Amino acid sequence: xxxxxxRRLLIIIPMALLVITLTWALIRLAPGTFYSSEKKLPPAxxxxxxxxxxxxxxxxxxxxxxxxxxxxxxxGADEKTTNGLQFNVGAYTFKCLDFGDSLKYQxxxxxxxxxxxxxxxxxxxxxxxxxxxxxxxxAGIIAALKQNSMWDYGSMALAxxxxxxxxxxxxxxxxxxxxxxxxxxxxxxxxxxxxxxxPVITLSAIYAAYIARLTRAGMLEVMxxxxxxxxxxKGLDEKTVLLRHAIRGGLIPVISFTxxxxxxxxxxxxxxxxxxxxxxxxxxxxxxxLNRDEPLTLGIVAFLSILIMVFNLIVDISYGFLDPRIRYE
Amino acid sequence: xxxxxxxxxAWRRLLKNRLAFFGLVMLALMAVAVILGPMIVYAATGxxxxxxxxxxDLIKSFxxxxxxxxxxxxxGRDMLARVLQGGRIxxxxxxxSTLVSLVVxxxxxxxxxxxxxxxxxVMMRIVDMxxxxxxxxxxxxxxxxxxxxxxxxxxxxxxxxxxxAGNQGxxxxxxxxxxxxxxxxxxxxxxxxxxxxxxxxxxxxxxxxxxGVSTFGIVFRHLVPNTLGPVIVYATLTVPSVxxxxxxxxxLGLGVQAPFASWGSLAADGVKNIAIFPWQLLxxxxxxxxxxxxxxxLGDGLRDALDPQTRKF
Numbered sequence: 001x002x003x004x005x006x007r008r009l010l011i012i013i014p015m016a017l018l019v020i021t022l023t024w025a026l027i028r029l030a031p032g033t034f035y036s037s038e039k040k041l042p043p044a045x046x047x048x049x050x051x052x053x054x055x056x057x058x059x060x061x062x063x064x065x066x067x068x069x070x071x072x073x074x075x076g077a078d079e080k081t082t083n084g085l086q087f088n089v090g091a092y093t094f095k096c097l098d099f100g101d102s103l104k105y106q107x108x109x110x111x112x113x114x115x116x117x118x119x120x121x122x123x124x125x126x127x128x129x130x131x132x133x134x135x136x137x138x139a140g141i142i143a144a145l146k147q148n149s150m151w152d153y154g155s156m157a158l159a160x161x162x163x164x165x166x167x168x169x170x171x172x173x174x175x176x177x178x179x180x181x182x183x184x185x186x187x188x189x190x191x192x193x194x195x196x197x198x199p200v201i202t203l204s205a206i207y208a209a210y211i212a213r214l215t216r217a218g219m220l221e222v223m224x225x226x227x228x229x230x231x232x233x234k235g236l237d238e239k240t241v242l243l244r245h246a247i248r249g250g251l252i253p254v255i256s257f258t259x260x261x262x263x264x265x266x267x268x269x270x271x272x273x274x275x276x277x278x279x280x281x282x283x284x285x286x287x288x289x290l291n292r293d294e295p296l297t298l299g300i301v302a303f304l305s306i307l308i309m310v311f312n313l314i315v316d317i318s319y320g321f322l323d324p325r326i327r328y329e
Numbered sequence: 330x331x332x333x334x335x336x337x338x339a340w341r342r343l344l345k346n347r348l349a350f351f352g353l354v355m356l357a358l359m360a361v362a363v364i365l366g367p368m369i370v371y372a373a374t375g376x377x378x379x380x381x382x383x384x385x386d387l388i389k390s391f392x393x394x395x396x397x398x399x400x401x402x403x404x405g406r407d408m409l410a411r412v413l414q415g416g417r418i419x420x421x422x423x424x425x426s427t428l429v430s431l432v433v434x435x436x437x438x439x440x441x442x443x444x445x446x447x448x449x450x451v452m453m454r455i456v457d458m459x460x461x462x463x464x465x466x467x468x469x470x471x472x473x474x475x476x477x478x479x480x481x482x483x484x485x486x487x488x489x490x491x492x493x494a495g496n497q498g499x500x501x502x503x504x505x506x507x508x509x510x511x512x513x514x515x516x517x518x519x520x521x522x523x524x525x526x527x528x529x530x531x532x533x534x535x536x537x538x539x540x541g542v543s544t545f546g547i548v549f550r551h552l553v554p555n556t557l558g559p560v561i562v563y564a565t566l567t568v569p570s571v572x573x574x575x576x577x578x579x580x581l582g583l584g585v586q587a588p589f590a591s592w593g594s595l596a597a598d599g600v601k602n603i604a605i606f607p608w609q610l611l612x613x614x615x616x617x618x619x620x621x622x623x624x625x626x627l628g629d630g631l632r633d634a635l636d637p638q639t640r641k642f
Contacts, residue, residue, distance in 0.1 A: 015461070017519075018458060019458070019462060022462055022524060023463075023466060025531065026466055026467065026470045027460070027470075029470055030469060030470040030474060031472060031473050031474065032473060036485075039571060060522075071536045074610055085500070160622060160626065161618070161622065163621070163625055164569070164618045164619075164622040165618040166573055166576050166618075167598050168576070168577070168600060168612070169594065169614035169615075169618070172600050173611075175603070176603055176604065180604055256532075260484055270577075270581070271577065274580075275600070285463075286465065289463075289465060289466055290469070297466070301462070301463060304463070307460050308461070
């Protein structure tokens with residue numbers, strides 16, 4: 001088990017670098033530049049800009065420079081940047097994880113931007129997923145326990161609704177009813193506990209729906225298996241059988257859904273951040289792609305892909321605890 | 330006596346499922362409505378979806394009434410006409426993008442599954458790589474690299490066949506369809522590969538090889554038709570997902586551009602005025618929700634009908 005974990009952890013770094021390389025290639029492929037959105041600049045000015053940002057160097061050099069900054073390299077004496085992790089070894093100064101300064105937001109380093117905007121997205125994202133788990137698991141378990149009853153049909157119909165209404169429609173509808181109609185919550189912006197209720201509910205809707213359906217399907221599927229029959233034959237009451245044994249069948253698909261769900265969650269925060277005017281990372285990311293702000297895009301992509309890979313690893317490890325038949329050599 | 334093939338059994342099971350039947354009927358109705366609707370509305374009232382009427386200023390943002398059952402938008406255009414027209418684009422997104430992702434995904438997955446070994450490994454690693462990159466980036470790159478002047482000739486040809494020659498906006502929309510299809514084929518490829526892996530050791534494949542059928546023939550004429558069950562199920566799951574993606578892109582301003590509308594772009598426009606003119610968001614939003622609702626029920630029903638081992642879920 002330990003060697004499995006170590007192997008997976010080690011492979012994260014080259015995979016992340018590969019994703020960064022592909023993203024960098026895509027950004028370079030896309031036409032458009034960060035410095036001129038509508039009008040064309042006079043050639044002399046364009047020359048200067050290119051020279052300042054190192055864009056007049058050969059493309060291979062630019063790629064290696066970017067790669068060196070992101071991983072570790074020695075820092076020359078004339079470089080005054082304070083980004084990234086810097087430490088001294090002997091006579092040399094090393095600089096790691098320097099994603100550079102944002103091209104659009106002058107004077108702000110990418111690391112700083114991510115650090116500043118991450119808490120908003122992270123809070124909403126984590127709370128939304130927790131809420132989705134609570135609602136989804138409860139609804140799914142009840143639906144599976146009382147199969148084909150009103151509870152079952154009702155919660156599955158609600159789940160279907162959650163899947164069918166886009167979140168940029170659902171959010172404003174919630175705002176219309178609860179904020180502008182009933183004055184229960186503020187309609188937008190960050191500040192205080194009340195302000196996160198509506199964004200979190202909006203974001204969690206579709207995931208609660210998926211989780212409810214997955215839990216129900218998973219539980220129904222295991223209810224016919226041998227180990228459930230054994231538990232019943234042992235004389236356990238139905239409730240214990242279902243809540244202690246069958247629930248694992250429901251949890252496994254939910255947990256394997258967590259991986260892709262997190263990736264999608266980050267995209268989902270974009271809409272919520274726009275609708276509720278929250279300064280989160282999702283919005284910054286979309287803007288950076290549209291602005292062709294290469295350092296910021298690469299930084300966010302690197303951060304997100306490492307996060308996703310670590311989470312996938314945690315998910316895979318937890319499989320082993322839930323289903324004893326799964327073992328990793 | 331009617332024959333009893335597997336497909337007929339599946340169809341019968343599908344029809345018995347009331348929710349799926351409801352979804353099917355609803356979708357059929359919507360398809361008819363969006364195909365014929367704009368023409369009927371135009372013939373009956375003269376309202377079009379994209380042209381701004383001359384008295385637009387006088388009737389802009391009107392609430393629903395007898396004359397405008399869904400109200401008017403900010404420029405005075407009739408919302409009913411816009412929603413019906415938008416339905417055309419939204420449903421076309423669903424169909425065409427899913428077709429693209431089907432063709433690419435099934436071919437890729439079938440080839441990877443059949444060839445196996447190192448080639449399969451490499452092909453699946455490539456899928457993982459693409460999976461890791463944010464799809465927004467890919468869509469933006471595809472749209473900007475192949476957009477505007479660089480639109481491939483066959484896309485312009487297709488759009489001119491459907492919308493009339495010289496229709497620049499429509500060819501951009503077709504480009505969007507293909508771009509969306511190109512980012513949604515990944516799961517399909519995985520599913521098909523799994524199916525092919527389990528099918529390729531069966532006897533009919535051995536028989537085909539023994540009679541000298543080429544690799545291409547085995548993959549596309551023997552294996553692929555036997556993967557149709559899960560493929561159909563995933564296709565019906567891809568349609569709503571692609572429609573939601575297109576709506577999301579339109580919300581960001583990257584999807585369908587004016588004067589064309591899709592449900593997503595209509596909803597995005599309507600969000601601005603939700604406090605004062607809520608119908609501008611509610612009608613396109615609810616119509617889209619209804620379509621997705623029906624599609625999801627249909628997808629569920631198809632899954633139950635085509636996979637006889639699963640009990641009624």
